[in-house]
Amino acid sequence: MTTVHNVEALFPKEGNVITDNCNEKSAIPLARKNYLDISYVSIEFPTSLGPFKALDRVNLKIAKGEFISLIGHSGCGKSTVLNIIAGLLQATEGGVVLEGKEVNDPGPDRAVVFQNHSLLPWLTVYQNVELAVKQVFRNKKSKSEMDEWIRHNLELVHMSHALHKRPSEISGGMKQRVGIARALAMQPKVLLMDEPFGALDALTRAHLQDSLMEIQRDLNNTVVMITHDVDEAVLLSDRIAMMTNGPEATVGEVLEIELERPRHRVALSDNSEYNHYRREVLAFLYERQRKPAEKTA
Amino acid sequence: MKNKIINIFETMGLSWAVPMVKLATGENPKEQGNALFQLLGLPLIAIMLFLGLWSAMAAQVNTSLGTLPGPSQVWAQTVNLYAEHKEERAKEVAFHERQEVRNAKKLEKNPDATIKVRPYTGKPTFFDQILTSLFTVFTGFLLASVIAIPLGIACGLSDNLYTAVSPLIQIFKPISPLAWLPIVTMVVSAVYVTNDPMFEKAFVTSALTVTLCSLWPTLINTAMGVASIDKDLLNVGRVICLNWSAQVFKIALPASLPMIFTGLRISLGIGWMVLIAAEMLAQNPGLGKFVWDEFQNGSSNSLGRIMVAVLTIGLIGFVLDWLMLTLQKFVSHEKSAAR
Numbered sequence A: 001m002t003t004v005h006n007v008e009a010l011f012p013k014e015g016n017v018i019t020d021n022c023n024e025k026s027a028i029p030l031a032r033k034n035y036l037d038i039s040y041v042s043i044e045f046p047t048s049l050g051p052f053k054a055l056d057r058v059n060l061k062i063a064k065g066e067f068i069s070l071i072g073h074s075g076c077g078k079s080t081v082l083n084i085i086a087g088l089l090q091a092t093e094g095g096v097v098l099e100g101k102e103v104n105d106p107g108p109d110r111a112v113v114f115q116n117h118s119l120l121p122w123l124t125v126y127q128n129v130e131l132a133v134k135q136v137f138r139n140k141k142s143k144s145e146m147d148e149w150i151r152h153n154l155e156l157v158h159m160s161h162a163l164h165k166r167p168s169e170i171s172g173g174m175k176q177r178v179g180i181a182r183a184l185a186m187q188p189k190v191l192l193m194d195e196p197f198g199a200l201d202a203l204t205r206a207h208l209q210d211s212l213m214e215i216q217r218d219l220n221n222t223v224v225m226i227t228h229d230v231d232e233a234v235l236l237s238d239r240i241a242m243m244t245n246g247p248e249a250t251v252g253e254v255l256e257i258e259l260e261r262p263r264h265r266v267a268l269s270d271n272s273e274y275n276h277y278r279r280e281v282l283a284f285l286y287e288r289q290r291k292p293a294e295k296t297a
Numbered sequence B: 001m002k003n004k005i006i007n008i009f010e011t012m013g014l015s016w017a018v019p020m021v022k023l024a025t026g027e028n029p030k031e032q033g034n035a036l037f038q039l040l041g042l043p044l045i046a047i048m049l050f051l052g053l054w055s056a057m058a059a060q061v062n063t064s065l066g067t068l069p070g071p072s073q074v075w076a077q078t079v080n081l082y083a084e085h086k087e088e089r090a091k092e093v094a095f096h097e098r099q100e101v102r103n104a105k106k107l108e109k110n111p112d113a114t115i116k117v118r119p120y121t122g123k124p125t126f127f128d129q130i131l132t133s134l135f136t137v138f139t140g141f142l143l144a145s146v147i148a149i150p151l152g153i154a155c156g157l158s159d160n161l162y163t164a165v166s167p168l169i170q171i172f173k174p175i176s177p178l179a180w181l182p183i184v185t186m187v188v189s190a191v192y193v194t195n196d197p198m199f200e201k202a203f204v205t206s207a208l209t210v211t212l213c214s215l216w217p218t219l220i221n222t223a224m225g226v227a228s229i230d231k232d233l234l235n236v237g238r239v240i241c242l243n244w245s246a247q248v249f250k251i252a253l254p255a256s257l258p259m260i261f262t263g264l265r266i267s268l269g270i271g272w273m274v275l276i277a278a279e280m281l282a283q284n285p286g287l288g289k290f291v292w293d294e295f296q297n298g299s300s301n302s303l304g305r306i307m308v309a310v311l312t313i314g315l316i317g318f319v320l321d322w323l324m325l326t327l328q329k330f331v332s333h334e335k336s337a338a339r
């Protein structure tokens, strides 16, 4: 047992430190900074070759309304971190605290946008969002309110024209938009995105990034996004968490991106500050965390 | 409109009808003619060749019941069987009419008289046997599906359950229907004892044998289908906190429907084959019994009538398979784009 593994010791479940109804003046800055707190998260997977320690003491504190990217080489454990936040995987040590409550199970307050959209292929665009809305706002919204809310969220991602199409009838980019709409429609505290644009071509990806920035400007969600794309990370994020190579991966460095918003990709392309951030990330990935050649293949 | 029709034909596996539609709407006649020849002409030629070969070879084979019947004799027997069926039906109608008249007279004399309505007990015709067989196979198949689909879903969702029952499935799956039959017959006679049976014992025996043999493909395919559902789809359900039954009915079941239907299709095919064997061996009513009776009967027409039955069995098997295939295509997600 190492020093601080017990999260509940740090943040008791009925804690008085960062719950909303405590002393506002002193609590708010801390609560805001520690809105989502990932502390000392380690995970071991049982494999046929014995336990495989994928993550080792991952620490990350995320503020409310912050957009944070996780970047790292393939297989380092980014999805694992995200799944632990989502509650889909259980950390072996350490834990995740959201708004003062420890995360143990999946829930709609941490909506996930999956890499390959994961829309149910037998449901239409509208029905896919409806499934989530009906479940999350059961007894909270009336039928017409739900309908309005579903349409509103699909409008946000510019998908109103295809409400009654099935996933197989729309393009990859559109599917991803619907996936985002479904997640947004849950009104989550944290939006978790696992390489949301990874499977798309460069042009579509740029469109979706712009859409996402637009939405983010209006809604100011707390977002954790995994990406492989350095430009995407710099363009979208407030901070970039760079992960070391696995096994026993952890957050190596965190880079604060202080570019003004709104950001425009064309204007930024010859912005020296932007390029400086890019270089920083590239240096981390390809100099300090170079992957052995045979693994990157 | 035209594309919709073409789409429906293709989903139904009637691709040869497509060039016809295209021809009718005046698309490039030469191209469509070629397509029609490929899709419809070639199989027809093959059938013609087969009939010719059959006709020539059959004449060479002398059995104790005369020469093996060729296509024309078999056709004659088909007509014959149909005529017998008509005759039997006419007799039945006549019987009921006579009975009604008799009862009416009785009531006229004495309004309190108890009248008897007897069912007609004629010999089942070839077409009656077909209906019996179809009814039996669907009963057995339905029973198998009702057991196999829920069990398969449970196995697919729980690795432990699957590991537990997997050896049993592996052992029971390859058992021949003929091996089950004596056991099923004995068990049915021992257990199914009522004074007023809703179904005949023979029917229950045949249906249960079909169930036992057609259970496995559906079970295995359902389990595989559920187990291979994209993890992310199930995770979607977990994130929005679907309860257990919603997770099954809203995600697991629809996601594995195509695989389930593949299993059902194989099951129905096996069930049909098993049924004929069971009917022959156990003398249970149906097409199998018809074949067996004709074989025992040994008249000069018997071989021809057996061949009619054999071809009918094949044809029905083909139609059942085609039905399931069409259903399967309608539930598969890829094809749903066409709707």
Ligand SMILES: Nc1ncnc2c1ncn2[C@@H]1O[C@H](COP(=O)(O)OP(=O)(O)OP(=O)(O)O)[C@@H](O)[C@H]1O
Pocket (backbone or CB within 6 Å): A045, A046, A047, A052, A054, A072, A073, A074, A075, A076, A077, A078, A079, A080, A081, A246
């Ligand atoms: N259920 C599991 N059992 C065993 N090992 C696992 C399991 N899930 C993940 N791993 C291992 O943990 C490591 C991290 O996996 P993870 O999927 O989080 O990587 P990633 O950074 O998301 O990769 P990519 O960028 O390719 O998506 C990998 O080495 C992987 O093999």
Ligand SMILES: [Mg+2]
Pocket (backbone or CB within 6 Å): A078, A079, A080, A194
């Ligand atoms: Mg990943």
